Amino acid sequence: MTIPTIIGAGLIVIGAGYGLGKIGSSAMDAIARQPEAAGKIQTAMIIIGALLEGLAFGALILGNN
Protein backbone atom coordinates (compact mmCIF):
# COMPACT_ATOMS: atom_id res chain seq x y z
CA MET A 1 0.00 0.00 0.00
CA THR A 2 1.37 3.32 -0.99
CA ILE A 3 0.56 6.56 0.79
CA PRO A 4 -1.93 7.77 -1.86
CA THR A 5 -3.87 4.50 -1.73
CA ILE A 6 -4.03 4.72 2.04
CA ILE A 7 -5.35 8.27 1.82
CA GLY A 8 -7.77 7.21 -0.88
CA ALA A 9 -8.99 4.31 1.20
CA GLY A 10 -9.48 6.65 4.14
CA LEU A 11 -11.48 9.06 1.99
CA ILE A 12 -13.64 6.23 0.68
CA VAL A 13 -14.33 5.00 4.18
CA ILE A 14 -15.14 8.54 5.38
CA GLY A 15 -17.51 9.06 2.48
CA ALA A 16 -19.18 5.70 2.88
CA GLY A 17 -19.47 6.19 6.63
CA TYR A 18 -21.05 9.60 6.15
CA GLY A 19 -23.49 8.14 3.62
CA LEU A 20 -24.40 5.21 5.84
CA GLY A 21 -24.93 7.56 8.77
CA LYS A 22 -27.18 9.72 6.65
CA ILE A 23 -29.20 6.72 5.49
CA GLY A 24 -29.50 5.48 9.05
CA SER A 25 -30.55 8.81 10.50
CA SER A 26 -33.09 9.45 7.74
CA ALA A 27 -34.50 5.97 8.21
CA MET A 28 -34.76 6.55 11.97
CA ASP A 29 -36.57 9.85 11.34
CA ALA A 30 -38.89 8.19 8.91
CA ILE A 31 -39.63 5.32 11.29
CA ALA A 32 -40.25 7.77 14.13
CA ARG A 33 -42.67 9.65 11.92
CA GLN A 34 -44.40 6.55 10.59
CA PRO A 35 -43.81 3.59 12.88
CA GLU A 36 -46.31 1.50 10.95
CA ALA A 37 -44.10 1.62 7.84
CA ALA A 38 -41.00 0.49 9.76
CA GLY A 39 -40.65 -2.79 7.84
CA LYS A 40 -40.69 -1.17 4.43
CA ILE A 41 -38.33 1.59 5.50
CA GLN A 42 -35.91 -0.95 6.93
CA THR A 43 -35.86 -2.96 3.71
CA ALA A 44 -35.27 0.16 1.65
CA MET A 45 -32.58 1.25 4.09
CA ILE A 46 -30.78 -2.07 3.82
CA ILE A 47 -30.92 -1.99 0.02
CA ILE A 48 -29.53 1.52 -0.21
CA GLY A 49 -26.96 0.65 2.42
CA ALA A 50 -25.94 -2.36 0.38
CA LEU A 51 -25.63 -0.29 -2.78
CA LEU A 52 -23.43 2.18 -0.96
CA GLU A 53 -21.43 -0.62 0.58
CA GLY A 54 -20.92 -2.18 -2.82
CA LEU A 55 -19.64 1.10 -4.14
CA ALA A 56 -17.27 1.56 -1.22
CA PHE A 57 -15.97 -2.00 -1.42
CA GLY A 58 -15.58 -1.69 -5.15
CA ALA A 59 -13.53 1.45 -4.78
CA LEU A 60 -11.40 -0.07 -2.03
CA ILE A 61 -10.71 -3.23 -3.98
CA LEU A 62 -10.07 -1.51 -7.29
CA GLY A 63 -7.73 0.93 -5.59
CA ASN A 64 -5.83 -1.33 -3.25
CA ASN A 65 -4.96 -4.44 -5.12
Add this chain to the structure above:
Amino acid sequence: MVTIKKSLHLLAAVLFAMMPAVSSANVDPVQQGDTVHVEQTAIAVETTEHEASHGEEHAEKSNDQFVKEYIDHHLMDDHYYSFFGDKELHKHYGFALPIILIDNGLKVFMSSEDFVYKGKVVENGGQYFKYYHGKIYEVDGPNGEIVYDAEHHPTNKMPLDFSITKNVAGLFLASLLLFLGFTALAKTYKNGPNALPKGIARGLEPLVIYVRDEMAKPNIGHKYKQFMPYLLSVFFLIFLLNLLGLTPLGLNVTGNISVTVCLALFTFLYVNLSGNKDYWKHIFWMPGVPVPMKIVLAPIEVLGMFTKPFSLLIRLFANITAGHSVVMGLIAVAYVMQEALSTPGAIGISFFLTLFLTFLEILVAFLQAFIFTMLSSLFIGSAVQEHDHH
Protein backbone atom coordinates in the same frame (compact mmCIF):
# COMPACT_ATOMS: atom_id res chain seq x y z
CA MET B 1 -33.16 -0.25 42.18
CA VAL B 2 -35.99 -1.50 40.09
CA THR B 3 -34.23 -0.58 36.88
CA ILE B 4 -31.09 -2.34 37.98
CA LYS B 5 -33.07 -5.43 38.75
CA LYS B 6 -34.78 -5.23 35.40
CA SER B 7 -31.55 -4.85 33.50
CA LEU B 8 -30.06 -7.73 35.46
CA HIS B 9 -33.00 -9.85 34.46
CA LEU B 10 -32.53 -8.79 30.89
CA LEU B 11 -28.84 -9.60 30.99
CA ALA B 12 -29.56 -12.99 32.49
CA ALA B 13 -32.17 -13.66 29.85
CA VAL B 14 -29.81 -12.65 27.06
CA LEU B 15 -27.03 -14.82 28.43
CA PHE B 16 -29.39 -17.71 28.77
CA ALA B 17 -30.67 -17.24 25.26
CA MET B 18 -27.13 -17.21 23.92
CA MET B 19 -26.12 -20.41 25.63
CA PRO B 20 -26.85 -22.84 22.81
CA ALA B 21 -25.12 -20.53 20.37
CA VAL B 22 -22.08 -20.35 22.57
CA SER B 23 -21.82 -24.07 22.77
CA SER B 24 -21.72 -24.38 19.00
CA ALA B 25 -19.76 -21.24 18.34
CA ASN B 26 -16.87 -22.20 20.51
CA VAL B 27 -16.10 -25.06 18.22
CA ASP B 28 -14.39 -22.51 16.06
CA PRO B 29 -11.78 -21.35 18.57
CA VAL B 30 -11.17 -24.91 19.67
CA GLN B 31 -10.43 -26.06 16.19
CA GLN B 32 -8.50 -22.95 15.47
CA GLY B 33 -6.78 -23.63 18.75
CA ASP B 34 -5.16 -26.61 17.24
CA THR B 35 -3.87 -24.68 14.33
CA VAL B 36 -2.58 -21.80 16.24
CA HIS B 37 -1.15 -23.98 18.89
CA VAL B 38 0.87 -25.29 16.11
CA GLU B 39 1.73 -21.87 14.84
CA GLN B 40 3.06 -20.88 18.19
CA THR B 41 5.52 -23.67 18.39
CA ALA B 42 6.29 -23.10 14.81
CA ILE B 43 7.53 -19.58 15.23
CA ALA B 44 10.58 -20.76 17.00
CA VAL B 45 11.19 -23.62 14.70
CA GLU B 46 10.32 -21.66 11.55
CA THR B 47 12.03 -23.94 9.36
CA THR B 48 13.89 -25.59 6.81
CA GLU B 49 11.39 -27.69 5.09
CA HIS B 50 8.98 -24.91 4.32
CA GLU B 51 11.79 -22.62 3.39
CA ALA B 52 13.22 -25.15 1.13
CA SER B 53 9.96 -25.76 -0.62
CA HIS B 54 9.13 -22.13 -1.14
CA GLY B 55 12.61 -21.39 -2.08
CA GLU B 56 14.29 -18.14 -1.37
CA GLU B 57 11.30 -15.96 -0.66
CA HIS B 58 11.05 -16.03 3.13
CA ALA B 59 14.06 -15.46 5.23
CA GLU B 60 12.60 -15.40 8.72
CA LYS B 61 8.90 -15.11 9.39
CA SER B 62 7.68 -13.01 12.25
CA ASN B 63 4.57 -13.92 14.20
CA ASP B 64 2.52 -11.23 12.46
CA GLN B 65 3.68 -12.32 9.07
CA PHE B 66 2.79 -15.85 9.85
CA VAL B 67 -0.75 -14.85 10.86
CA LYS B 68 -1.11 -12.77 7.72
CA GLU B 69 0.03 -15.64 5.55
CA TYR B 70 -2.21 -18.04 7.35
CA ILE B 71 -5.22 -15.78 6.76
CA ASP B 72 -4.26 -15.25 3.14
CA HIS B 73 -3.96 -18.95 2.71
CA HIS B 74 -7.37 -19.48 4.29
CA LEU B 75 -8.96 -16.96 1.95
CA MET B 76 -7.56 -18.74 -1.07
CA ASP B 77 -8.72 -21.88 -2.73
CA ASP B 78 -6.71 -25.02 -2.10
CA HIS B 79 -6.09 -28.33 -3.84
CA TYR B 80 -5.78 -30.23 -0.58
CA TYR B 81 -8.51 -30.23 2.04
CA SER B 82 -6.63 -29.45 5.22
CA PHE B 83 -8.55 -29.04 8.46
CA PHE B 84 -5.54 -28.07 10.50
CA GLY B 85 -1.82 -28.61 10.43
CA ASP B 86 1.10 -29.23 12.67
CA LYS B 87 3.83 -26.77 11.97
CA GLU B 88 6.46 -28.52 14.01
CA LEU B 89 6.10 -31.77 12.17
CA HIS B 90 5.14 -29.84 9.08
CA LYS B 91 2.09 -31.98 8.61
CA HIS B 92 -1.39 -31.10 7.41
CA TYR B 93 -4.35 -33.09 8.58
CA GLY B 94 -7.05 -33.46 5.99
CA PHE B 95 -7.66 -35.40 2.85
CA ALA B 96 -6.44 -35.33 -0.71
CA LEU B 97 -8.65 -33.99 -3.50
CA PRO B 98 -8.60 -35.05 -7.13
CA ILE B 99 -6.80 -32.83 -9.59
CA ILE B 100 -8.17 -32.62 -13.09
CA LEU B 101 -6.01 -30.94 -15.70
CA ILE B 102 -6.49 -30.42 -19.38
CA ASP B 103 -3.07 -30.36 -20.95
CA ASN B 104 -2.56 -32.54 -23.99
CA GLY B 105 -5.57 -34.53 -22.95
CA LEU B 106 -7.34 -35.06 -19.67
CA LYS B 107 -5.10 -35.75 -16.71
CA VAL B 108 -6.61 -36.89 -13.44
CA PHE B 109 -4.63 -37.66 -10.31
CA MET B 110 -4.97 -37.24 -6.59
CA SER B 111 -3.27 -34.34 -4.96
CA SER B 112 -1.04 -35.05 -2.02
CA GLU B 113 0.32 -33.17 0.90
CA ASP B 114 3.76 -33.27 -0.63
CA PHE B 115 2.51 -31.86 -3.91
CA VAL B 116 0.49 -29.02 -2.43
CA TYR B 117 2.55 -27.98 0.56
CA LYS B 118 6.06 -29.22 -0.08
CA GLY B 119 6.62 -28.38 -3.71
CA LYS B 120 6.99 -31.92 -4.93
CA VAL B 121 6.92 -32.36 -8.70
CA VAL B 122 4.29 -34.81 -9.89
CA GLU B 123 4.52 -36.74 -13.12
CA ASN B 124 1.42 -37.70 -15.01
CA GLY B 125 1.21 -38.87 -18.60
CA GLY B 126 4.76 -37.82 -19.33
CA GLN B 127 4.32 -34.30 -18.04
CA TYR B 128 5.57 -32.75 -14.85
CA PHE B 129 3.57 -30.42 -12.64
CA LYS B 130 4.55 -28.24 -9.75
CA TYR B 131 2.30 -26.41 -7.31
CA TYR B 132 2.97 -22.82 -6.43
CA HIS B 133 0.67 -20.50 -4.45
CA GLY B 134 -2.61 -22.14 -5.33
CA LYS B 135 -1.82 -22.68 -9.00
CA ILE B 136 -0.44 -25.62 -10.90
CA TYR B 137 2.41 -25.01 -13.33
CA GLU B 138 4.04 -27.21 -15.87
CA VAL B 139 7.73 -27.81 -15.36
CA ASP B 140 10.40 -29.44 -17.47
CA GLY B 141 11.30 -32.54 -15.58
CA PRO B 142 11.30 -34.33 -12.24
CA ASN B 143 13.54 -31.64 -10.83
CA GLY B 144 12.13 -28.77 -12.84
CA GLU B 145 11.82 -25.39 -11.20
CA ILE B 146 9.43 -22.55 -11.74
CA VAL B 147 10.99 -19.69 -13.61
CA TYR B 148 10.07 -16.24 -12.35
CA ASP B 149 10.03 -12.98 -14.20
CA ALA B 150 11.29 -9.66 -12.88
CA GLU B 151 8.15 -9.09 -10.76
CA HIS B 152 8.37 -12.52 -9.24
CA HIS B 153 5.51 -13.91 -11.29
CA PRO B 154 5.96 -17.44 -12.62
CA THR B 155 6.39 -17.62 -16.37
CA ASN B 156 5.77 -21.34 -16.68
CA LYS B 157 2.91 -22.67 -18.76
CA MET B 158 -0.29 -23.21 -16.81
CA PRO B 159 -2.53 -26.13 -17.74
CA LEU B 160 -6.29 -25.64 -17.65
CA ASP B 161 -7.21 -26.58 -14.12
CA PHE B 162 -10.63 -28.11 -13.47
CA SER B 163 -9.64 -29.73 -10.20
CA ILE B 164 -12.04 -30.54 -7.42
CA THR B 165 -10.55 -27.99 -5.10
CA LYS B 166 -11.53 -27.28 -1.52
CA ASN B 167 -14.14 -24.77 -2.65
CA VAL B 168 -15.56 -27.14 -5.25
CA ALA B 169 -15.82 -29.78 -2.55
CA GLY B 170 -17.60 -27.20 -0.40
CA LEU B 171 -19.95 -26.44 -3.27
CA PHE B 172 -20.72 -30.13 -3.66
CA LEU B 173 -21.39 -30.38 0.05
CA ALA B 174 -23.65 -27.33 -0.04
CA SER B 175 -25.59 -28.54 -3.06
CA LEU B 176 -25.97 -31.97 -1.45
CA LEU B 177 -27.35 -30.34 1.71
CA LEU B 178 -29.67 -28.17 -0.36
CA PHE B 179 -30.83 -31.17 -2.29
CA LEU B 180 -31.53 -33.20 0.85
CA GLY B 181 -33.26 -30.34 2.63
CA PHE B 182 -35.48 -29.21 -0.19
CA THR B 183 -36.44 -32.57 -1.59
CA ALA B 184 -37.53 -33.36 1.99
CA LEU B 185 -39.59 -30.19 1.98
CA ALA B 186 -41.04 -30.95 -1.45
CA LYS B 187 -41.90 -34.47 -0.33
CA THR B 188 -44.13 -33.23 2.48
CA TYR B 189 -46.37 -31.54 -0.06
CA LYS B 190 -47.03 -34.80 -1.83
CA ASN B 191 -49.72 -35.50 0.75
CA GLY B 192 -51.52 -32.38 -0.31
CA PRO B 193 -50.54 -28.76 0.09
CA ASN B 194 -51.80 -28.57 3.65
CA ALA B 195 -49.36 -31.13 5.01
CA LEU B 196 -46.95 -29.51 7.44
CA PRO B 197 -43.25 -30.17 6.87
CA LYS B 198 -41.35 -31.93 9.59
CA GLY B 199 -37.85 -31.52 10.95
CA ILE B 200 -35.40 -29.25 9.17
CA ALA B 201 -37.81 -28.63 6.31
CA ARG B 202 -40.10 -26.82 8.69
CA GLY B 203 -37.53 -24.08 9.05
CA LEU B 204 -36.99 -23.88 5.29
CA GLU B 205 -40.60 -23.22 4.39
CA PRO B 206 -40.76 -19.74 5.98
CA LEU B 207 -37.51 -18.85 4.19
CA VAL B 208 -39.01 -19.89 0.86
CA ILE B 209 -42.07 -17.78 1.63
CA TYR B 210 -39.77 -14.94 2.68
CA VAL B 211 -37.89 -15.06 -0.62
CA ARG B 212 -41.15 -15.10 -2.52
CA ASP B 213 -43.04 -12.43 -0.58
CA GLU B 214 -40.22 -10.03 0.28
CA MET B 215 -38.08 -10.26 -2.82
CA ALA B 216 -39.72 -11.86 -5.83
CA LYS B 217 -43.28 -10.61 -5.64
CA PRO B 218 -42.76 -6.92 -4.76
CA ASN B 219 -39.86 -6.47 -7.20
CA ILE B 220 -40.80 -8.58 -10.20
CA GLY B 221 -44.58 -8.49 -10.06
CA HIS B 222 -46.94 -11.07 -11.47
CA LYS B 223 -44.26 -12.72 -13.62
CA TYR B 224 -42.32 -13.70 -10.50
CA LYS B 225 -42.96 -17.41 -10.83
CA GLN B 226 -40.60 -18.09 -13.72
CA PHE B 227 -37.70 -16.54 -11.78
CA MET B 228 -38.40 -18.32 -8.51
CA PRO B 229 -36.08 -21.28 -9.22
CA TYR B 230 -33.15 -18.95 -9.84
CA LEU B 231 -33.83 -16.67 -6.89
CA LEU B 232 -34.39 -19.53 -4.47
CA SER B 233 -31.29 -21.37 -5.70
CA VAL B 234 -29.11 -18.31 -5.37
CA PHE B 235 -30.50 -17.31 -2.01
CA PHE B 236 -30.12 -20.69 -0.40
CA LEU B 237 -26.78 -21.45 -2.03
CA ILE B 238 -25.25 -18.18 -0.86
CA PHE B 239 -26.82 -18.42 2.56
CA LEU B 240 -25.68 -21.98 3.08
CA LEU B 241 -22.18 -21.30 1.77
CA ASN B 242 -21.89 -18.24 4.01
CA LEU B 243 -22.94 -20.31 6.99
CA LEU B 244 -20.58 -23.16 6.05
CA GLY B 245 -17.85 -20.54 5.99
CA LEU B 246 -18.50 -19.90 9.67
CA THR B 247 -18.16 -23.54 10.62
CA PRO B 248 -14.79 -25.07 11.43
CA LEU B 249 -14.79 -26.70 8.00
CA GLY B 250 -12.65 -23.76 6.95
CA LEU B 251 -14.51 -23.10 3.73
CA ASN B 252 -14.45 -19.71 2.10
CA VAL B 253 -16.52 -20.28 -1.01
CA THR B 254 -18.54 -17.09 -1.31
CA GLY B 255 -15.42 -15.13 -0.44
CA ASN B 256 -13.82 -16.35 -3.64
CA ILE B 257 -13.94 -14.07 -6.65
CA SER B 258 -14.55 -16.89 -9.15
CA VAL B 259 -17.70 -17.95 -7.35
CA THR B 260 -19.14 -14.47 -7.05
CA VAL B 261 -18.27 -13.71 -10.68
CA CYS B 262 -20.22 -16.79 -11.69
CA LEU B 263 -23.23 -15.83 -9.55
CA ALA B 264 -23.23 -12.27 -10.86
CA LEU B 265 -22.87 -13.53 -14.41
CA PHE B 266 -25.99 -15.62 -13.97
CA THR B 267 -27.89 -12.60 -12.69
CA PHE B 268 -26.58 -10.60 -15.65
CA LEU B 269 -27.75 -13.29 -18.06
CA TYR B 270 -31.14 -13.61 -16.39
CA VAL B 271 -31.67 -9.85 -16.48
CA ASN B 272 -30.59 -9.34 -20.06
CA LEU B 273 -32.09 -12.46 -21.57
CA SER B 274 -35.45 -11.75 -20.02
CA GLY B 275 -35.33 -8.02 -20.74
CA ASN B 276 -38.32 -6.85 -22.77
CA LYS B 277 -38.59 -4.11 -25.37
CA ASP B 278 -39.08 -1.42 -22.76
CA TYR B 279 -35.92 -2.43 -20.96
CA TRP B 280 -33.76 -2.12 -24.08
CA LYS B 281 -35.51 1.07 -25.03
CA HIS B 282 -34.65 2.55 -21.65
CA ILE B 283 -31.02 1.63 -22.19
CA PHE B 284 -30.43 2.73 -25.77
CA TRP B 285 -33.07 5.36 -26.39
CA MET B 286 -34.35 6.68 -23.07
CA PRO B 287 -37.91 7.83 -23.58
CA GLY B 288 -39.11 11.13 -22.26
CA VAL B 289 -35.87 13.11 -22.58
CA PRO B 290 -34.61 15.36 -25.40
CA VAL B 291 -32.56 13.77 -28.19
CA PRO B 292 -29.10 15.09 -27.11
CA MET B 293 -29.75 13.69 -23.64
CA LYS B 294 -30.68 10.37 -25.17
CA ILE B 295 -27.29 10.20 -26.84
CA VAL B 296 -25.53 11.09 -23.61
CA LEU B 297 -27.56 8.67 -21.53
CA ALA B 298 -27.13 5.63 -23.77
CA PRO B 299 -23.46 4.90 -22.89
CA ILE B 300 -24.15 5.56 -19.21
CA GLU B 301 -27.01 3.09 -19.25
CA VAL B 302 -24.92 0.53 -21.12
CA LEU B 303 -22.23 0.96 -18.47
CA GLY B 304 -24.89 0.60 -15.80
CA MET B 305 -25.84 -2.74 -17.32
CA PHE B 306 -22.40 -4.03 -16.36
CA THR B 307 -21.81 -2.15 -13.13
CA LYS B 308 -24.92 -3.63 -11.53
CA PRO B 309 -23.71 -7.25 -11.58
CA PHE B 310 -20.17 -6.03 -10.94
CA SER B 311 -21.24 -4.35 -7.72
CA LEU B 312 -23.12 -7.54 -6.80
CA LEU B 313 -20.02 -9.68 -7.19
CA ILE B 314 -17.71 -7.24 -5.44
CA ARG B 315 -20.12 -6.76 -2.54
CA LEU B 316 -20.50 -10.44 -1.80
CA PHE B 317 -16.82 -11.16 -2.26
CA ALA B 318 -15.67 -8.23 -0.15
CA ASN B 319 -18.13 -8.78 2.68
CA ILE B 320 -17.31 -12.42 3.12
CA THR B 321 -13.59 -11.92 2.67
CA ALA B 322 -13.59 -9.07 5.16
CA GLY B 323 -15.62 -11.12 7.62
CA HIS B 324 -13.29 -14.09 7.38
CA SER B 325 -10.20 -11.91 7.67
CA VAL B 326 -11.49 -10.20 10.79
CA VAL B 327 -12.63 -13.43 12.45
CA MET B 328 -9.32 -15.09 11.70
CA GLY B 329 -7.47 -12.00 12.88
CA LEU B 330 -9.35 -11.99 16.16
CA ILE B 331 -8.68 -15.67 16.66
CA ALA B 332 -5.02 -14.89 16.09
CA VAL B 333 -5.17 -12.43 19.00
CA ALA B 334 -5.02 -15.45 21.29
CA TYR B 335 -1.49 -16.20 20.06
CA VAL B 336 -0.09 -12.91 18.99
CA MET B 337 -0.94 -11.11 22.22
CA GLN B 338 -0.08 -13.86 24.64
CA GLU B 339 2.96 -12.03 25.94
CA ALA B 340 1.12 -8.79 26.49
CA LEU B 341 -2.03 -10.21 28.05
CA SER B 342 -0.91 -13.53 29.55
CA THR B 343 -2.24 -16.74 28.11
CA PRO B 344 -5.70 -16.86 29.72
CA GLY B 345 -6.22 -13.15 29.11
CA ALA B 346 -5.37 -13.40 25.44
CA ILE B 347 -7.51 -16.49 24.96
CA GLY B 348 -10.41 -14.90 26.84
CA ILE B 349 -10.31 -11.67 24.86
CA SER B 350 -9.92 -13.55 21.61
CA PHE B 351 -12.78 -15.84 22.53
CA PHE B 352 -15.20 -13.05 23.36
CA LEU B 353 -14.26 -10.89 20.40
CA THR B 354 -14.52 -13.86 18.05
CA LEU B 355 -17.82 -14.89 19.57
CA PHE B 356 -19.22 -11.42 19.10
CA LEU B 357 -17.97 -11.19 15.57
CA THR B 358 -19.25 -14.64 14.71
CA PHE B 359 -22.72 -13.53 15.72
CA LEU B 360 -22.29 -10.51 13.51
CA GLU B 361 -21.12 -12.78 10.72
CA ILE B 362 -24.23 -14.92 11.01
CA LEU B 363 -26.22 -11.74 10.45
CA VAL B 364 -23.96 -10.80 7.55
CA ALA B 365 -24.31 -14.31 6.09
CA PHE B 366 -28.06 -13.85 5.94
CA LEU B 367 -27.87 -10.20 4.93
CA GLN B 368 -25.57 -10.83 1.98
CA ALA B 369 -27.73 -13.67 0.70
CA PHE B 370 -30.74 -11.40 1.13
CA ILE B 371 -29.08 -8.45 -0.60
CA PHE B 372 -27.82 -10.53 -3.51
CA THR B 373 -31.23 -12.08 -4.11
CA MET B 374 -33.06 -8.83 -3.46
CA LEU B 375 -30.95 -6.85 -5.92
CA SER B 376 -31.08 -9.67 -8.46
CA SER B 377 -34.87 -9.63 -8.30
CA LEU B 378 -34.83 -5.83 -8.44
CA PHE B 379 -32.74 -5.92 -11.63
CA ILE B 380 -34.86 -8.68 -13.12
CA GLY B 381 -37.95 -6.71 -12.16
CA SER B 382 -36.65 -3.62 -13.95
CA ALA B 383 -36.03 -5.75 -17.03
CA VAL B 384 -39.42 -7.43 -17.23
CA GLN B 385 -41.79 -4.76 -15.95
CA GLU B 386 -44.10 -3.09 -18.39
CA HIS B 387 -44.07 0.67 -18.62
CA ASP B 388 -47.46 1.82 -19.67
CA HIS B 389 -46.99 5.39 -18.50
CA HIS B 390 -45.03 6.68 -21.48
Add this chain to the structure above:
Amino acid sequence: MEKLIHDFSLGLFFWQAIILIVIIFILGKFAWKPIVNALEAREEGIANALAAAENAKRDLANLKSDNERLLAEARAERDAMLNDARIMKDQMVAEAKTEAQEQGAKMIAQAQATIQAEKNAAMAEIKNQVSSLSLDIAEKLLKDQLSNKEAQEKLVSKMLEDVKLN
Protein backbone atom coordinates in the same frame (compact mmCIF):
# COMPACT_ATOMS: atom_id res chain seq x y z
CA MET C 1 -7.70 -5.55 -8.99
CA GLU C 2 -4.67 -7.22 -10.47
CA LYS C 3 -4.58 -9.61 -7.55
CA LEU C 4 -8.25 -10.37 -7.99
CA ILE C 5 -7.78 -11.17 -11.65
CA HIS C 6 -4.84 -13.36 -10.72
CA ASP C 7 -6.98 -15.08 -8.09
CA PHE C 8 -9.70 -15.79 -10.57
CA SER C 9 -9.73 -19.50 -11.22
CA LEU C 10 -11.41 -20.80 -14.33
CA GLY C 11 -11.83 -24.25 -12.81
CA LEU C 12 -13.74 -22.98 -9.81
CA PHE C 13 -15.82 -20.75 -12.05
CA PHE C 14 -16.62 -23.72 -14.26
CA TRP C 15 -17.66 -25.92 -11.33
CA GLN C 16 -19.71 -23.13 -9.78
CA ALA C 17 -21.53 -22.64 -13.06
CA ILE C 18 -22.21 -26.37 -13.37
CA ILE C 19 -23.45 -26.62 -9.80
CA LEU C 20 -25.62 -23.52 -10.10
CA ILE C 21 -27.19 -24.82 -13.30
CA VAL C 22 -27.75 -28.20 -11.69
CA ILE C 23 -29.31 -26.60 -8.63
CA ILE C 24 -31.51 -24.30 -10.69
CA PHE C 25 -32.79 -27.03 -12.99
CA ILE C 26 -32.64 -30.30 -11.06
CA LEU C 27 -33.70 -28.77 -7.77
CA GLY C 28 -36.11 -26.62 -9.77
CA LYS C 29 -37.78 -29.75 -11.04
CA PHE C 30 -37.75 -31.72 -7.81
CA ALA C 31 -38.02 -29.00 -5.20
CA TRP C 32 -38.59 -25.39 -6.20
CA LYS C 33 -41.53 -25.92 -8.51
CA PRO C 34 -43.39 -28.37 -6.24
CA ILE C 35 -42.70 -26.18 -3.22
CA VAL C 36 -43.79 -22.94 -4.87
CA ASN C 37 -46.84 -24.61 -6.40
CA ALA C 38 -47.76 -26.27 -3.12
CA LEU C 39 -47.41 -23.01 -1.24
CA GLU C 40 -49.55 -21.29 -3.81
CA ALA C 41 -52.09 -24.10 -3.71
CA ARG C 42 -52.15 -23.92 0.05
CA GLU C 43 -52.64 -20.17 0.05
CA GLU C 44 -55.32 -20.49 -2.58
CA GLY C 45 -56.92 -23.20 -0.47
CA ILE C 46 -56.81 -20.98 2.59
CA ALA C 47 -58.18 -18.04 0.64
CA ASN C 48 -60.91 -20.24 -0.81
CA ALA C 49 -61.74 -21.66 2.59
CA LEU C 50 -61.95 -18.18 4.02
CA ALA C 51 -64.11 -17.02 1.14
CA ALA C 52 -66.30 -20.08 1.55
CA ALA C 53 -66.63 -19.40 5.26
CA GLU C 54 -67.51 -15.81 4.48
CA ASN C 55 -70.07 -16.98 1.93
CA ALA C 56 -71.51 -19.48 4.35
CA LYS C 57 -71.75 -16.76 6.97
CA ARG C 58 -73.47 -14.48 4.49
CA ASP C 59 -75.78 -17.30 3.39
CA LEU C 60 -76.59 -18.04 6.97
CA ALA C 61 -77.33 -14.39 7.58
CA ASN C 62 -79.46 -14.36 4.44
CA LEU C 63 -81.23 -17.49 5.58
CA LYS C 64 -81.82 -15.95 8.96
CA SER C 65 -83.23 -12.81 7.44
CA ASP C 66 -85.25 -14.96 5.05
CA ASN C 67 -86.61 -16.90 7.94
CA GLU C 68 -87.44 -13.75 9.75
CA ARG C 69 -89.08 -12.36 6.68
CA LEU C 70 -91.11 -15.57 6.22
CA LEU C 71 -92.05 -15.54 9.86
CA ALA C 72 -93.11 -11.93 9.65
CA GLU C 73 -95.06 -12.70 6.50
CA ALA C 74 -96.73 -15.66 8.15
CA ARG C 75 -97.53 -13.58 11.16
CA ALA C 76 -98.93 -10.82 9.00
CA GLU C 77 -100.94 -13.36 7.06
CA ARG C 78 -102.25 -14.87 10.25
CA ASP C 79 -103.14 -11.43 11.51
CA ALA C 80 -104.84 -10.64 8.23
CA MET C 81 -106.74 -13.90 8.36
CA LEU C 82 -107.79 -13.32 11.92
CA ASN C 83 -108.86 -9.85 11.00
CA ASP C 84 -110.83 -11.14 8.04
CA ALA C 85 -112.42 -13.74 10.20
CA ARG C 86 -113.37 -11.19 12.78
CA ILE C 87 -114.80 -8.92 10.16
CA MET C 88 -116.67 -11.80 8.61
CA LYS C 89 -117.95 -12.87 11.98
CA ASP C 90 -119.08 -9.36 12.75
CA GLN C 91 -120.69 -9.16 9.36
CA MET C 92 -122.40 -12.48 9.82
CA VAL C 93 -123.52 -11.57 13.27
CA ALA C 94 -124.83 -8.27 12.02
CA GLU C 95 -126.51 -9.93 9.08
CA ALA C 96 -128.03 -12.52 11.30
CA LYS C 97 -129.18 -9.83 13.63
CA THR C 98 -130.82 -7.78 10.92
CA GLU C 99 -132.35 -10.86 9.40
CA ALA C 100 -133.68 -11.90 12.73
CA GLN C 101 -135.00 -8.46 13.31
CA GLU C 102 -136.60 -8.42 9.91
CA GLN C 103 -138.04 -11.85 10.48
CA GLY C 104 -139.28 -10.85 13.88
CA ALA C 105 -140.80 -7.69 12.54
CA LYS C 106 -142.40 -9.63 9.73
CA MET C 107 -143.77 -12.18 12.18
CA ILE C 108 -144.97 -9.48 14.46
CA ALA C 109 -146.65 -7.75 11.54
CA GLN C 110 -148.23 -11.03 10.44
CA ALA C 111 -149.37 -11.74 13.96
CA GLN C 112 -150.78 -8.29 14.21
CA ALA C 113 -152.56 -8.73 10.90
CA THR C 114 -153.91 -12.09 12.05
CA ILE C 115 -154.94 -10.60 15.35
CA GLN C 116 -156.68 -7.77 13.50
CA ALA C 117 -158.42 -10.23 11.23
CA GLU C 118 -159.43 -12.39 14.20
CA LYS C 119 -160.54 -9.30 16.02
CA ASN C 120 -162.54 -8.16 13.02
CA ALA C 121 -164.04 -11.60 12.62
CA ALA C 122 -164.84 -11.72 16.33
CA MET C 123 -166.32 -8.26 16.15
CA ALA C 124 -168.42 -9.28 13.19
CA GLU C 125 -169.54 -12.40 15.07
CA ILE C 126 -170.27 -10.38 18.13
CA LYS C 127 -172.18 -7.90 15.99
CA ASN C 128 -174.17 -10.70 14.44
CA GLN C 129 -174.88 -12.28 17.82
CA VAL C 130 -175.76 -8.90 19.28
CA SER C 131 -178.12 -8.14 16.37
CA SER C 132 -179.80 -11.58 16.52
CA LEU C 133 -179.96 -11.31 20.33
CA SER C 134 -181.45 -7.84 20.16
CA LEU C 135 -183.89 -9.05 17.51
CA ASP C 136 -184.90 -11.89 19.83
CA ILE C 137 -185.19 -9.51 22.73
CA ALA C 138 -187.15 -7.11 20.63
CA GLU C 139 -189.40 -9.86 19.35
CA LYS C 140 -190.06 -11.06 22.91
CA LEU C 141 -190.65 -7.49 24.05
CA LEU C 142 -192.97 -6.81 21.18
CA LYS C 143 -194.83 -10.01 21.74
CA ASP C 144 -195.18 -9.03 25.39
CA GLN C 145 -196.31 -5.45 24.85
CA LEU C 146 -198.50 -6.06 21.87
CA SER C 147 -200.61 -8.53 23.75
CA ASN C 148 -202.76 -5.71 25.19
CA LYS C 149 -204.31 -3.01 23.14
CA GLU C 150 -203.43 -0.07 25.20
CA ALA C 151 -199.76 -0.80 24.98
CA GLN C 152 -200.03 -1.11 21.17
CA GLU C 153 -201.60 2.19 20.86
CA LYS C 154 -199.16 3.89 23.15
CA LEU C 155 -196.32 2.56 21.03
CA VAL C 156 -197.92 3.66 17.84
CA SER C 157 -198.42 7.07 19.22
CA LYS C 158 -194.87 7.32 20.44
CA MET C 159 -193.58 6.24 17.05
CA LEU C 160 -195.70 8.77 15.41
CA GLU C 161 -194.34 11.36 17.79
CA ASP C 162 -190.78 10.40 16.76
CA VAL C 163 -191.73 10.56 13.11
CA LYS C 164 -193.14 13.92 13.57
CA LEU C 165 -189.96 15.10 15.05
CA ASN C 166 -188.02 13.98 12.03
